[in-house]
Amino acid sequence: MEMQSAVRVRGLSKIFTVPVKKGGNPAASQIVAVDNISFDVKEGEVLGFIGPNGAGKSTTIKMLTGILIPSSGSIKVAGYDSQTERGKLVMHIGTVFGQRSQLVYNLPVTDSFDLFAKLYELESKKYQARRDYLFEAFGINEYFNQPVRKLSLGQRMRAEVALALLHEPKIVFLDEPTIGLDIVAKQALRDTLLKLNKEQGTTIFLTSHDIGDIEMLTQRTIVVNHGQIVVDEDTLKLKNRYMQVKSVHLSLKEKVKEFADKRFMDIRINGKELNFKVDTKKHAINEIIKDLLNSYQVEDIDITNPELEDVIREIYQTK
Amino acid sequence: MISAVFKKYFAVFSIAFKASIYFRNRILAQALVQIFRITILMLVYSFVYSQVNVNSDVTLQVAVWSIAAYFCVLSIRFKNLFNDINFDIKSGNIEVILSRPLNYLGYRIVNQLGSDINSFFLPVLASFIILPIAIGFPELTLTLPYLLGVLFIVILGLLVGALLYSLVGLAAFWLEDATPVYWIIDKGVLLLGGSYLPIAFYPEFMKLLVYYSPFGASMFVSHIFYSDFMTRLPLLILVQLVWIIILVIVINIVYRKAYKQLTVNGG
Amino acid sequence: MRNLLKELDKAFFIWKINFRSELAMRKSFLLLTFGMIINDLAFPIVWIFFFLNFGSFNGWEVADVIGLQAMAGLTIGLSFFTAGGATKLPQQIDSGYFDNHLLTPGNLYLKIFVSHIRTSALGDVFYGLIMTVIYFILIQANPLQIFIWILPIIPAVMIINNFILITGLVGFFINDATYLAGSLQDTLIGPSLYPSGAYSGALRFFFIFIIPAIAIGGLPVEIIKNNSYYMIFGIWLLAVIWTVLAYTLLNAVVKKYESANLLANRV
Numbered sequence: 001m002e003m004q005s006a007v008r009v010r011g012l013s014k015i016f017t018v019p020v021k022k023g024g025n026p027a028a029s030q031i032v033a034v035d036n037i038s039f040d041v042k043e044g045e046v047l048g049f050i051g052p053n054g055a056g057k058s059t060t061i062k063m064l065t066g067i068l069i070p071s072s073g074s075i076k077v078a079g080y081d082s083q084t085e086r087g088k089l090v091m092h093i094g095t096v097f098g099q100r101s102q103l104v105y106n107l108p109v110t111d112s113f114d115l116f117a118k119l120y121e122l123e124s125k126k127y128q129a130r131r132d133y134l135f136e137a138f139g140i141n142e143y144f145n146q147p148v149r150k151l152s153l154g155q156r157m158r159a160e161v162a163l164a165l166l167h168e169p170k171i172v173f174l175d176e177p178t179i180g181l182d183i184v185a186k187q188a189l190r191d192t193l194l195k196l197n198k199e200q201g202t203t204i205f206l207t208s209h210d211i212g213d214i215e216m217l218t219q220r221t222i223v224v225n226h227g228q229i230v231v232d233e234d235t236l237k238l239k240n241r242y243m244q245v246k247s248v249h250l251s252l253k254e255k256v257k258e259f260a261d262k263r264f265m266d267i268r269i270n271g272k273e274l275n276f277k278v279d280t281k282k283h284a285i286n287e288i289i290k291d292l293l294n295s296y297q298v299e300d301i302d303i304t305n306p307e308l309e310d311v312i313r314e315i316y317q318t319k
Numbered sequence: 320m321i322s323a324v325f326k327k328y329f330a331v332f333s334i335a336f337k338a339s340i341y342f343r344n345r346i347l348a349q350a351l352v353q354i355f356r357i358t359i360l361m362l363v364y365s366f367v368y369s370q371v372n373v374n375s376d377v378t379l380q381v382a383v384w385s386i387a388a389y390f391c392v393l394s395i396r397f398k399n400l401f402n403d404i405n406f407d408i409k410s411g412n413i414e415v416i417l418s419r420p421l422n423y424l425g426y427r428i429v430n431q432l433g434s435d436i437n438s439f440f441l442p443v444l445a446s447f448i449i450l451p452i453a454i455g456f457p458e459l460t461l462t463l464p465y466l467l468g469v470l471f472i473v474i475l476g477l478l479v480g481a482l483l484y485s486l487v488g489l490a491a492f493w494l495e496d497a498t499p500v501y502w503i504i505d506k507g508v509l510l511l512g513g514s515y516l517p518i519a520f521y522p523e524f525m526k527l528l529v530y531y532s533p534f535g536a537s538m539f540v541s542h543i544f545y546s547d548f549m550t551r552l553p554l555l556i557l558v559q560l561v562w563i564i565i566l567v568i569v570i571n572i573v574y575r576k577a578y579k580q581l582t583v584n585g586g
Numbered sequence: 587m588r589n590l591l592k593e594l595d596k597a598f599f600i601w602k603i604n605f606r607s608e609l610a611m612r613k614s615f616l617l618l619t620f621g622m623i624i625n626d627l628a629f630p631i632v633w634i635f636f637f638l639n640f641g642s643f644n645g646w647e648v649a650d651v652i653g654l655q656a657m658a659g660l661t662i663g664l665s666f667f668t669a670g671g672a673t674k675l676p677q678q679i680d681s682g683y684f685d686n687h688l689l690t691p692g693n694l695y696l697k698i699f700v701s702h703i704r705t706s707a708l709g710d711v712f713y714g715l716i717m718t719v720i721y722f723i724l725i726q727a728n729p730l731q732i733f734i735w736i737l738p739i740i741p742a743v744m745i746i747n748n749f750i751l752i753t754g755l756v757g758f759f760i761n762d763a764t765y766l767a768g769s770l771q772d773t774l775i776g777p778s779l780y781p782s783g784a785y786s787g788a789l790r791f792f793f794i795f796i797i798p799a800i801a802i803g804g805l806p807v808e809i810i811k812n813n814s815y816y817m818i819f820g821i822w823l824l825a826v827i828w829t830v831l832a833y834t835l836l837n838a839v840v841k842k843y844e845s846a847n848l849l850a851n852r853v
Contacts, residue, residue, distance in 0.1 A: 067688050069841065086688070095689050102686060104603055106610040111603055118599040119691050121592075147610065344762055348769040355769075359777055363784040370643040496614040498706070499621025506628035515632050515780075520639040 005076070006171045006203040007041035007064060012073035014059050014227075033059040035227035036073070043170070044201040046193075048218035048235060050208065056227040057207045061173055064205070065095055078170040091120065094164030098176030101156070102163060103148040109159050110144050113166060120167035127166075134162040138192050154185030161189065165196065171203040178210055190216045211305045215239060223315060231315055242311050244281040250274040250292065251300035263288065272299075327421060328429045335433025350441030353390040357446060360386050360515065361453055377519045380457040381544045385517045387446045389541040392473065393514075394442050395435045397481045400427055401501045404488025424570065427488075428481045457544045468552045472539045475559035480508065480537035482566035489570070492577040504534070512538030519545060530554070533562045597696035601668065601703070608705045615705055622709025623716070629779055630655045630717065646783030649724035650807050656721045658778050658803035659714025660739055665746040666707035669699035672747055673771065675754030676763040684843065694840065695833050698754075699747060731810050737818050738806040741825030745798050748825075748832035749774050758839045778803040798824055 014034040034056045062068040066086035075082040080089040103112045117127040138158040178186045223231035263283045264276040361383045368379040407413040490497035511534040518529045529535035633651040678684040753770035757763040782804025793799045
């Protein structure tokens with residue numbers, strides 16, 4: 001049976017008109033923020049929507065959620081036209097904008113949930129069951145009675161995401177949900193989102209600058225740049241193609257004068273600090289680590305994923 | 320050394336002035352509020368003077384021009400210092416400014432002056448256009464001593480106002496919300512500064528407060544059209560200077576205590 | 587009808603949440619409320635001195651200005667306390683907070699109003715009540731007058747709310763519109779506190795029909811003074827007109843909304 005589309009976008013564009021001065025005379029310049037993009041998101045899919053700053057990600061999400069009106073094109077989200085049926089649409093979507101809170105600052109977390117229950121017209125028993133489920137899933141039971149202003153960022157983000165899921169939306173838009181979180185908090189949130197996606201089939205539309213979010217959460221990734229879609233494929237395939245070059249940083253006990261290994265790229269030596277890159281498609285990282293530990297007295301080792309901008313850059317270089 | 324200090328603060332003033340030009344809406348809005356108030360009060364007083372036999376040497380022109388002077392100076396909005404200092408303390412932004420080679424309060428006062436000097440000129444200009452046409456000028460003898468006197472009164476008055484609001488702003492180090500304290504200061508200035516009612520119409524006991532309180536001293540500009548202004552000028556300047564000295568001493572004491580609190584808590 | 591009640595119920599719930607949020611900072615809440623009562627007392631003092639100097643004019647006396655302060659305190663206070671969100675509209679647009687209104691269910695018009703409570707406005711309400719008691723004592727109000735006094739309050743609150751909402755709409759067209767909207771709001775609030783007996787002819791027309799400052803303060807006092815009870819219908823009619831105007835304009839203008847957060851340029 002063919003899966004329904006949770007999101008259907010056709011020929012979407014957004015052009016902003018900006019006043020500029022040309023030789024002292026006022027004029028208008030047009031900025032194409034989103035340029036004729038089309039894509040579908042299947043129900044139950046977790047989609048990563050990534051791109052560098054200014055790529056058009058936020059503009060696209062705002063059009064999908066009905067905040068912005070497109071210059072051209074059509075959008076259907078959860079079966080509703082985001083332009084003409086916004087009032088109905090909002091009942092079926094959830095949103096988390098990482099840098100903006102929907103929680104009531106001075107009151108306990110539960111009060112924000114009570115408020116949303118009212119806004120989304122949830123029946124009392126159903127609301128309580130759903131709330132209890134989300135509190136359990138997101139580990140909110142330990143702090144639901146505390147005022148929001150006293151929570152850590154990680155606790156707050158968990159509450160924000162749980163709140164966005166309270167009314168069982170068909171699709172939830174997460175814009176940088178892990179921004180500012182430490183590694184433990186990030187992982188906890190990712191695990192919960194995956195669990196919910198599996199159990200409840202909620203479609204997740206995720207934007208993030210953290211490549212770890214994309215790797216761990218998404219099944220499919222769309223990369224946008226300059227308002228256009230440059231890549232749209234399975235995250236695993238994207239990962240295999242572009243995200244396999246890891247950066248390795250070693251802190252050694254003694255200075256090293258020379259370091260050469262055909263397996264490594266971009267080698268940089270700075271006293272006791274050694275940096276290089278390795279293509280993990282070609283060379284297993286665990287073997288490399290074993291060899292290094294055998295050859296050198298290593299005090300610290302750090303392996304990082306490529307920066308998103310590096311990935312995007314590489315995408316452009318290989319296209 | 321004085322020249323170096325002056326250059327520093329002049330640079331702060333210039334930057335604030337340049338930055339304010341980008342906020343044209345804000346400048347216009349601030350100026351329009353004052354122009355609107357001046358115009359409405361002019362119409363109110365014109366009507367009242369036409370209905371009632373005013374037994375006073377305060378003519379309609381003196382009354383309205385003195386109110387206009389109050390609102391023109393008010394457009395520099397030193398009352399904003401309270402919000403800015405409050406914000407700096409609560410948000411920790413004060414640490415950014417403290418790390419600069421400037422006196423914190425000096426920076427804030429000069430910055431505020433630079434930000435709002437634009438919105439001062441518009442009400443002054445509007446007053447000199449609207450009021451002469453509508454009601455004419457008050458009787459004045461424009462001599463050099465008079466003009467210098469006005470200049471001193473305005474500058475010293477601004478300084479008194481700036482110090483008053485700065486002092487209230489520093490209360491944010493101790494009070495969760497110093498807004499009620501700010502209101503008392505602000506309404507003191509409104510009441511004793513000659514805002515909606517020229518101070519010449521106040522009873523004698525109120526006039527004592529007008530002449531000798533810091534609230535009145537911050538707005539002695541509203542006295543410049545009174546016939547006894549030049550006679551009173553030495554007293555007015557003396558009162559302003561005394562209050563400046565007192566406020567500087569108090570602010571220093573308060574600021575030192577506040578600064579200790581800041582470093583102990585880590586900001 | 588059922589939908590309307592549902593939306594009103596939602597709006598009231600949001601208001602309750604916001605009220606409880608303000609109440610959570612209990613000390614600040616009480617300080618602001620009490621402080622505002624003290625703050626408001628400056629105005630009657632100024633106007634009492636005004637009348638002591640000028641005597642009565644156009645039928646207006648000290649008691650009437652007390653009544654004006656009472657009614658203005660009640661209507662403005664109730665407006666900002668129950669529906670203070672409209673005053674924050676330009677900031678919400680600039681900061682991107684307005685997105686939250688669009689992203690959650692509920693009537694946009696109502697949600698804007700209840701999105702913020704101005705805590706200190708409760709002080710205005712208490713001030714209004716105190717002045718009302720003094721006014722009733724001064725005029726030796728009879729039960730009919732007391733009853734009539736209550737009738738214009740709700741329409742006056744509606745007029746204020748909708749006027750402020752309309753002024754807030756500038757935020758959809760201009761960046762950094764907070765000050766401009768505030769200035770426009772001041773054109774209503776400021777003149778509403780001046781004795782409306784001083785407005786005549788074109789100015790009176792302006793302040794009833796264009797900027798309804800008289801309708802929210804002076805007119806109710808005149809109704810009691812002159813026993814012109816039919817004018818209550820006039821105030822209600824104005825309230826309906828301003829409500830329809832605000833609702834229509836909001837729905838038309840929101841289509842022009844181009845969401846941006848504070849850090850991004852409006853591009």
